[in-house]
Amino acid sequence: MAAGAAGGVENSGETTLSAIQVRSSKEDLSGVAGAASEGVVSGERLSTLPLLRPAEALEQVPGLIVTQHAGDGKANQYFLRGFNLDHGTDFATYVDGMPVNLPTHAHGHGYTDLNFLIPELVDTIRYRKGPYFAEEGDFSSAGSARIGLVRRIDGTLASLGWGQGGYARSLVAGSPELAGGRLLYALEAYHNNGPWQVPENYRKWNGVLRYSQGSEANGWSVTGMSYSGRWTSTDQIPERAVGEGLIGRYGSLDDSTGGSTRRTSLSAQWAQSDAAGRSRANAWLLDYSLDLWSNFTYYDRDPVNGDQFRQDDRRRAGGFDLARTTYARLGGVELENTLGLTGRHDRIGRVGLYYTADRETLSTVRQDRVEQSSVALYGENQARWTPWLRSIVGARIDYYRFHVGSSLAENGGRASDSLASPKFGLVFGPWRRTELYVNYGLGFHSNDARGTTLRVNPENPAEPASRVTPLVRSRGGEVGVRSEPLAGWNTTVSLWQLDLASELLFVGDAGTTEPSRPSRRQGVEWANFFTPASWLTADLDLSWSRARFRDDQPIGNRIPGAIETAVSAGLAVDNLGPWFGALRFRYFGPRPLVEDNSVRSSASALTSLRLGYKVDRRTRLALDVFNLFDRKVNDIEYYYASRLRNEAASVEDVHFHPVEGRTVRLTLTTRF
Template sequence: MSPLTLTLLAAAWAEDPPEAPAPSAEAALVVEAPRPARSASDRSFDRAALDTLTGRSTDELLRGMPGLHMSAHGGQGKAYQFYLRGFDTVHGAGLAVRVEGAPLNEISNVHGQGYLDLHLIPMSLVRTLTVSPGLARPEEGDLAVAGSATMDLGLEREGLTVTVGGGTDRTGLVTLGHRPLGAAPGSFLLAEVQGGEGVGESRAHRHLRGAAGVEREVHGRTLRGMILAHDGVFESPGVLTEADLAAGEVGFYDAYPGSGGGRSRRALGVLRLSRVEADRRRQWTAYAAARGLSLHQNFTGALYDPALGDGASQTHHALTGGLRVEGQRRAALPIDAGAELRLDGLRQAEDHADLAGEPLDRRFEAEAGVVNLGAWLAAPLHPRPWLLIAPGLRADALGYAVRAAVEGGVRVDDPQTALAWAPVLSPKLTLTASPTDTLRLFTTAGRGFRSPEARGLTEGDGDGGSERAPVTQVQSVELGASFDPLPWLGLRAASYATFVSNELMFDHTAGRFLSGGPTRRLGLDAALLLRPTPHLGLDLELSLCDGKLRGAETPLPYAPRALVAARLWSMHLPIGATAQLSAGARLWWMGPRPLPGGFASQPTGAIDLTLRVDRGDLSLDLDLDNVLGQEWRDGEFMYASRWDLNAAPSELPARHITAGAPRAARLSLTWRR
């Protein structure tokens, strides 16, 4: 199911002044979370605040999470790579995200556990975003070990909305949305076309998106139903060797032949029924999704196969469905409780491919069914008006049925079904103390988990027996504080210690996770929030993390050890009598990251800018990426490769880099009627 391709022209400049009132300081960039804060690092953003975040996609809105760094080495179409609290979650193995209550992470995706692809969601449709580093929340289960996030969707303005834009990066965007007059934000139609060639080689992409929603009040309950669909085709620039860059053999934004690309298709339907009363809240969520993904990649050139190349082609098809029930009661004995069921059925394969991406021979082929049944219970108690004690417990039961037709490049004559299961208990505890009106102290402790890939469970005996699935356990303790001594000044700090039973490390050359053993992380998130006026703010954030393999005390590769970000923003700042300005500038710097073999990456950073002027029915948006035009390195890796077929092969590791976003300007015009 593909969205319609729509193209409309902009309309005449309107003279009506904006009617929206200026937000208060509390409703500025960081607002009170829809779910109660469990950490000093929790943040929440409404639509006005989201407009001040720099970014060109829904994925990049997640940069509002303290300590999160994102990498787009796969081009504009593949899922981003996420780094958070010392975790290299790769494409989402430690960061759980829900939209309208439905999980977006893909279980046992062929390209990596927890594959988190947000290209499904139009950026203009995100109405609220809540981000929560850490694992303190009992309502979040599998994969929520580095952090979690939730999104609600809807159109903020009634009537017809048309956006047309383009940029110096040779990209364009057309969006058409409609919210009926008098209808709730959850009632809408939206279609979007986005694409272009990008700057440099092998960066072309095309995305078609469609969405429809309905929101109604039914007998005192709110009913929300939504359908989202996406079809994307993209190229991937892959890696370049530092030696070729230094010798001038390739340019910074070039790509080797056959570097990669793919096609991504996805559809998601969600139905939510909620009821809010004076002392309780209940919500039911049902969802269903269909997924198709094909990827081609080559990280080593022709090192292992000098004649045909080392390319790999991966395909993944999945159907997902689930039901989630949750409620909160605020009575003499307050209770937060819920249960959820998730079912996944998938087929996946991986082929050896030549330099052009054509499949040669099959390395792996399997089908699997995965079940996750979970329930949680928490009791947020207030023994004193200033003290919250919230013990909680989550219980999950995981089940797998996996049948591999091709394993290790060998086709199995009589494939058997491997069965696996695992019970998981995750206790949680949160203590929140507010000794004064300006000071809040947080203490959280708990356990989270990450389920195994179905691909690694294909060695069952197939005779009706079963085995225990190897679940990764994560334990964490966090101490934090938020202090607001003045109306315009806020301080936030959170320190944490996290221990992982078996670290999963992604092998970029093989395109899959490998076991790394137990690890520990010690870290700190700190922030200074300034609000000199209701329309202006400055956020300064510092994230430090020391992650090591336990026993060997070897630094964890790839994960950032130091990240600094500064964000200057304005929201609905009056310009004359008829216009308002919303803008955001983000400067970030990341220190050297450990690489395998005792190497380290270069420090890197960039400045991005977004600006929006609203006047009546028109809005003009300007986005600037990499304002200073730096050739910053999005990623650095150490391994052996061979890209020059005339050179002798070498097993010595070489430094490879992926290019960060180039300097680019994008301008768009939005008309509403």
């Protein structure tokens, strides 16, 4: 059964709603993929899933875990391949060609906020892992995901959702024909308080307006998006505060933390394909702001006013990406040659850190203006030497330039850097529906611009601080296999390794760059998708990672927060009369919280359920139950020192953000 991109199919002129679809042809990468860990998730599959948050769409990337350590209006926290990716560092995310990662961000370099994403509009998620692809640059050492949006949906979609904790969501979307093309529109309104003792009162508005002609391969589109959100957050809390009865599991130690954010973007895409090759171009503009109040240490720094701080970010950014692929034949060898050029400029009018109390500013730690530019030239050659052997050879050259104007004159200045990153891959097969892959490549991640010109500690200007390298090298390799051993069963296995020259990160909570050590991560991933019958699909993803610092130090060589084990599994049922449903399971294993592994996090196992009924061909009801078994587990755990109001000194403790308890939501969807 073929599906429309938004989960609907047309039959005899009538719109029908199909909740569960078999594996889409978009997801079949046999003969196309350059690595075993490369894949595609279709919007049809995504439409079957109960999603607590929009960013959880990325959990369809095998081994990737999406959590939250504060309010839902804040960017999520991501884990993959032995990384605690924080809010997105080392995993590059794009929506319709626009990079989502924000460099030199107030809260963390690479900040990736996907709250503007409307899941019903997702057409595909194309993911890659490792530094093996010439097209992928900054933030992509662990991997990347390119989210494409639909150009049309079937009929006019209207959706209303209600649930516990003040949850309410409404969505209207359509794509009427206009002047030989399609005008796609969508408007989403959302509210949620959650289970928190201090209501989250998260309010957001999302709007999308797109005009397009033609197709993704031969056509063009212009898209405008707008998102605004406002919330009160319950940040991570110490175990001792709950154990002593000072607060409950869903309690807060600072009821004025939270934030507001806004982003407005305009983007354009163009593509053309013919017998000689294919060309594509895209350009984008972004206007963005964030105000974020947090308090993770309570009364450790300031026993009188508390440790709350504000981070703000005001920026305008723009960029482009051009690429041309040509087809050729040389002595019986089929060739594909790609040449691309990409660039970006962020004009950050203000990025600041301030000490506050009840959201009132007490003092300024640092406030900066940043101009950050980058440009990259990349090329790739794919050659099919025989029916069973392909080679992929590529390289990219990146150049970065930073200009920082700081409230502390000593921390201002200019910096620049460049790196060349070669890539290499071999693909053997197919033999009996099986392909083998060998990949190797060099990559990099950039550092926060403020770290490249740093001279003194912003919290104590009398204390000197060291600058960091603007671009840090990564090096990775992978061996994998992709196969269809039985009809309807697609499976991939990959063994990988990734080295980073340094894990330098800008710590937005302190306004400084924190040096770390060279690291090595290794692991294995096994991903499966099975369609045993037209009414049943199943998937199972298993991931294991080993993350270590490469230099031996007495403090230990474990990387705090590094994910070790992840399991994701699901069943989906449809075409059995009016009923449909899905069951999802996710396991997030224990992790070291300190370098010597003496403190470890607990594990998290969650199950979610979707049960639905098709009222008629146009209307359906879906009941989603998150955390079905009401497990008392955590989204995130850290180990550090903090101080409560009644304590005479700071105490090292595990700090956690709990998973929401059993949560029920009902959604009514109709098309007309």
